[in-house]
Amino acid sequence: MISAVEVVDVRFPTSASLDGSDAMNPDPDYSAAYVVLRDDDGSEGHGFTFTIGRGNDVCCAAIEALSALVIGTDAADLGEFHRRLTHDSQIRWLGPEKGVVHLAAAALVNAAWDLAARRAGLPVWKFLSAMSPERIVDCVDWRYLSDALTPGEALELLRAAEPGKAERIAELERDGYPAYTTSPGWLGYSDEKVVRLAKRAVAEGYGQIKLKVGADLADDRRRFAAARAAVGPDVRIAVDANQRWDVDRAVEWMSALAEFDPWWIEEPTSPDDILGHAAIRRRIAPIKVATGEHCHNRVMFKQLLQAEAVDFLQLDAARVAGVNENLAILLLAKRFDVPVCPHAGGVGLCELVGHLSMFDYTSVSASLEDRVIEYVDHLHEHFTEPTVIENGRYRAPRAPGFSAEMRRESLRHYTYPNGPEWSRKR
Amino acid sequence: MISAVEVVDVRFPTSASLDGSDAMNPDPDYSAAYVVLRDDDGSEGHGFTFTIGRGNDVCCAAIEALSALVIGTDAADLGEFHRRLTHDSQIRWLGPEKGVVHLAAAALVNAAWDLAARRAGLPVWKFLSAMSPERIVDCVDWRYLSDALTPGEALELLRAAEPGKAERIAELERDGYPAYTTSPGWLGYSDEKVVRLAKRAVAEGYGQIKLKVGADLADDRRRFAAARAAVGPDVRIAVDANQRWDVDRAVEWMSALAEFDPWWIEEPTSPDDILGHAAIRRRIAPIKVATGEHCHNRVMFKQLLQAEAVDFLQLDAARVAGVNENLAILLLAKRFDVPVCPHAGGVGLCELVGHLSMFDYTSVSASLEDRVIEYVDHLHEHFTEPTVIENGRYRAPRAPGFSAEMRRESLRHYTYPNGPEWSRKR
Numbered sequence: 095m096i097s098a099v100e101v102v103d104v105r106f107p108t109s110a111s112l113d114g115s116d117a118m119n120p121d122p123d124y125s126a127a128y129v130v131l132r133d134d135d136g137s138e139g140h141g142f143t144f145t146i147g148r149g150n151d152v153c154c155a156a157i158e159a160l161s162a163l164v165i166g167t168d169a170a171d172l173g174e175f176h177r178r179l180t181h182d183s184q185i186r187w188l189g190p191e192k193g194v195v196h197l198a199a200a201a202l203v204n205a206a207w208d209l210a211a212r213r214a215g216l217p218v219w220k221f222l223s224a225m226s227p228e229r230i231v232d233c234v235d236w237r238y239l240s241d242a243l244t245p246g247e248a249l250e251l252l253r254a255a256e257p258g259k260a261e262r263i264a265e266l267e268r269d270g271y272p273a274y275t276t277s278p279g280w281l282g283y284s285d286e287k288v289v290r291l292a293k294r295a296v297a298e299g300y301g302q303i304k305l306k307v308g309a310d311l312a313d314d315r316r317r318f319a320a321a322r323a324a325v326g327p328d329v330r331i332a333v334d335a336n337q338r339w340d341v342d343r344a345v346e347w348m349s350a351l352a353e354f355d356p357w358w359i360e361e362p363t364s365p366d367d368i369l370g371h372a373a374i375r376r377r378i379a380p381i382k383v384a385t386g387e388h389c390h391n392r393v394m395f396k397q398l399l400q401a402e403a404v405d406f407l408q409l410d411a412a413r414v415a416g417v418n419e420n421l422a423i424l425l426l427a428k429r430f431d432v433p434v435c436p437h438a439g440g441v442g443l444c445e446l447v448g449h450l451s452m453f454d455y456t457s458v459s460a461s462l463e464d465r466v467i468e469y470v471d472h473l474h475e476h477f478t479e480p481t482v483i484e485n486g487r488y489r490a491p492r493a494p495g496f497s498a499e500m501r502r503e504s505l506r507h508y509t510y511p512n513g514p515e516w517s518r519k520r
Numbered sequence: 521m522i523s524a525v526e527v528v529d530v531r532f533p534t535s536a537s538l539d540g541s542d543a544m545n546p547d548p549d550y551s552a553a554y555v556v557l558r559d560d561d562g563s564e565g566h567g568f569t570f571t572i573g574r575g576n577d578v579c580c581a582a583i584e585a586l587s588a589l590v591i592g593t594d595a596a597d598l599g600e601f602h603r604r605l606t607h608d609s610q611i612r613w614l615g616p617e618k619g620v621v622h623l624a625a626a627a628l629v630n631a632a633w634d635l636a637a638r639r640a641g642l643p644v645w646k647f648l649s650a651m652s653p654e655r656i657v658d659c660v661d662w663r664y665l666s667d668a669l670t671p672g673e674a675l676e677l678l679r680a681a682e683p684g685k686a687e688r689i690a691e692l693e694r695d696g697y698p699a700y701t702t703s704p705g706w707l708g709y710s711d712e713k714v715v716r717l718a719k720r721a722v723a724e725g726y727g728q729i730k731l732k733v734g735a736d737l738a739d740d741r742r743r744f745a746a747a748r749a750a751v752g753p754d755v756r757i758a759v760d761a762n763q764r765w766d767v768d769r770a771v772e773w774m775s776a777l778a779e780f781d782p783w784w785i786e787e788p789t790s791p792d793d794i795l796g797h798a799a800i801r802r803r804i805a806p807i808k809v810a811t812g813e814h815c816h817n818r819v820m821f822k823q824l825l826q827a828e829a830v831d832f833l834q835l836d837a838a839r840v841a842g843v844n845e846n847l848a849i850l851l852l853a854k855r856f857d858v859p860v861c862p863h864a865g866g867v868g869l870c871e872l873v874g875h876l877s878m879f880d881y882t883s884v885s886a887s888l889e890d891r892v893i894e895y896v897d898h899l900h901e902h903f904t905e906p907t908v909i910e911n912g913r914y915r916a917p918r919a920p921g922f923s924a925e926m927r928r929e930s931l932r933h934y935t936y937p938n939g940p941e942w943s944r945k946r
Contacts, residue, residue, distance in 0.1 A: 119609050147610035148585065149621060155581040156620065159574065183545050184574035190763070190791065190814060193619010194582065195575060238790040241767040241799065337616070341667040364664040365616065366819040368794065369826055373667065388616060393792040400795055 099161035100130040105510040115282035117308035118336040122146035127153035139209025140499040143197040144440040156198035176418035192390040203416025208496035217491040219452035227252035270487035273469040274302035281306040299486030302330035308338035334360035358382040371403035387437035399430040411446035439470035444481040445497040476504035525587035526556040531936040541708035543734035544762040548572035553579035565635025566925040569623040570866040582624035602844035618816040629842025634922035643917040645878035653678035696913035699895040700728035707732040725912030728756035734764035744780040756783035784808040797829035813863035825856040837872035865896035870907040871923040902930035
């Protein structure tokens with residue numbers, strides 16, 4: 095039984111270095127609304143949601159509000175735990191299923207999965223891979239999905255992926271999962287730094303990198319040309335506009351970048367604009383469209399797929415309501431045959447999404463074709479089980495749980511506003 | 521210059537009487553995250569966002585977080601004030617433009633309009649009606665709208681509505697604006713109460729009422745039949761499912777209610793499901809579809825219109841970011857020729873939306889055809905300038921401001937959790 099929920103407002107002063115700078119987010123302070131679920135049997139589960147600074151306290155307040163729904167209950171039924179957090183009729187009004195209350199639900203739901211997987215002695219990706227199709231389907235909130243996918247159809251998809259699962263698990267443990275890196279491409283970086291980091295990425299084994307675009311077209315063309323020259327024609331270079339454009343602008347801008355062979359354009363416009371993404375995709379083909387890091391729930395992902403608005407679906411581990419909602423999203427992506435390439439970076443998102451993509455491979459899509467997980471080399475040192483990249487691939491996590499636990503000393507040092515890092519700045 | 525922002529968590533114990541009960545919200549405690557902007561010249565502006573209880577404190581925390589962006593600034597430029605609250609790059613991450621941070625922005629933006637209109641000595645609807653088309657257009661955040669409506673096209677729409685404006689203002693001051701009432705139809709009411717209140721509504725001059733549906737089909741058929749028999753064939757009866765159904769279910773359920781001649785079905789499914797609403801609308805025609813009270817921003821409204829998903833657009837005064845975003849929504853509705861029939865009820869929403877619909881008539885749509893404002897007769901006694909209904913119509917507000925000010929004694933008595941109303945319950 096959950097006896098206590100600890101909530102910590104953790105912020106890292108990343109705005110000082112322009113790491114993480116893009117066309118819409120010039121000065122992020124990467125932050126986490128961090129939570130520890132404590133069970134009265136002594137076990138614990140760690141989770142968090144990611145923000146970029148101001149307002150992280152509002153997410154903490156929402157986690158506190160939601161905690162009242164789970165303290166005194168059992169977290170062992172992971173479907174019920176998720177429903178309890180997303181179906182409270184009064185709190186639901188604040189979304190429904192979006193924004194701060196949904197970010198807060200993500201932190202708590204992911205903590206419950208961490209707790210359950212630790213108890214089972216398995217990393218979350220193997221814990222999920224060991225669950226029966228029936229149990230997976232029972233963890234999903236099916237409301238609003240039946241026009242695209244029914245529970246029965248989902249069961250069929252999962253059963254069809256059972257053959258070869260053991261081999262895929264062994265393959266992941268041996269070879270890991272393909273990654274791409276955004277580290278060379280932050281908007282605040284000089285051309286020289288972009289070129290140097292792009293070359294290093296290729297030398298390290300990455301087959302894909304990503305550049306931020308959207309602030310100034312001449313700058314984008316110059317940097318893209320330099321990066322393309324540095325890595326050659328065979329490395330995929332994706333670009334990311336972070337929601338900067340209207341529909342026509344996106345088409346014009348991407349037409350002006352087409353000669354450098356972009357692999358995908360990510361977040362060309364508002365994350366809410368399903369029809370806008372679909373229009374852009376039709377008009378800029380064969381350049382591909384990717385989105386999802388700000389897509390707030392399964393109903394929006396369903397429509398992106400129904401409208402044929404995306405070539406790649408970029409789920410986020412902590413914007414939708416945690417593992418349960420991401421199970422729905424993985425199943426929808428499989429139903430529409432769209433590869434999932436998760437959003438990561440930030441604080442701890444790499445640590446989480448590795449588990450989701452590996453489960454996708456073992457048990458849902460059963461494919462690695464055109465699938466890559468984003469990797470950004472920031473802030474991993476604060477985690478007890480940090481993501482490890484080898485030859486441009488995510489190493490499969492081996493420790494029990496969700497790799498979500500932050501070091502106690504990091505939590506203490508970066509607590510906002512009273513930890514040593516922040517109190518000395520005042 | 522704004523020198524202080526006062527925030528009050530106000531909650532009314534409405535769950536005790538089942539007023540406001542529907543298929544998704546069985547026990548709401550109607551609440552407001554209430555805000556007073558104080559200018560150092562001594563003037564003040566009142567605003568709020570509406571919630572149904574738990575989590576109202578989270579909205580208050582978000583208002584506190586946003587207040588830091590406006591304290592020390594001038595609220596006189598209403599376009600700039602709105603942009604400052606919705607464009608902060610770090611806080612934007614928590615939406616963007618949705619959920620708790622957007623509800624909080626609504627409270628502050630509406631308070632700034634209250635302040636500006638008080639200074640001008642005008643009710644908000646006349647303050648807006650007196651603004652030039654250029655100034656109206658300057659108040660709108662045009663990002664993400666240009667594939668549906670450009671600022672230049674909006675200017676043309678506004679200029680085309682200038683002729684006859686003075687006559688329409690005089691007409692509103694004389695006759696008011698048509699209303700419909702939801703008071704007879706709450707799900708927790710007995711058949712006898714529904715019939716009695718429906719008859720009373722017709723006697724009071726309403727030409728349209730609304731019933732809640734979606735929990736039990738046999739109950740819905742029985743209540744609808746009783747209400748139809750009570751009011752006769754000429755009174756419009758709308759029904760409201762409050763997001764209860766998936767797409768196929770909505771079609772089946774409405775087919776089973778069709779014989780009672782529903783005027784519209786409101787919120788048949790997830791408020792995020794644009795394509796779902798469009799599919800339902802195609803399949804249940806000629807029954808009409810209405811939605812919008814949970815539609816979280818102008819990008820979603822744009823798509824509901826582009827997808828031909830709605831016959832009636834139900835904007836909410838305090839879910840999108842206040843007056844500015846509702847100006848965009850009114851202009852989009854005009855562009856697509858869809859009547860706006862605002863959502864109201866709750867706490868103070870009737871007080872606010874009267875101003876928006878009246879401005880729509882004087883300066884945007886210039887039409888009353890098929891346009892009605894929702895009215896619910898709860899909690900008006902707590903406002904200093906409560907909505908007045910005469911012959912089934914909203915009387916045009918005459919007092920300067922946005923009719924948003926709650927009585928001090930009400931604020932004090934219903935403050936949560938330490939006001940007398942709540943502390944005596946513990």
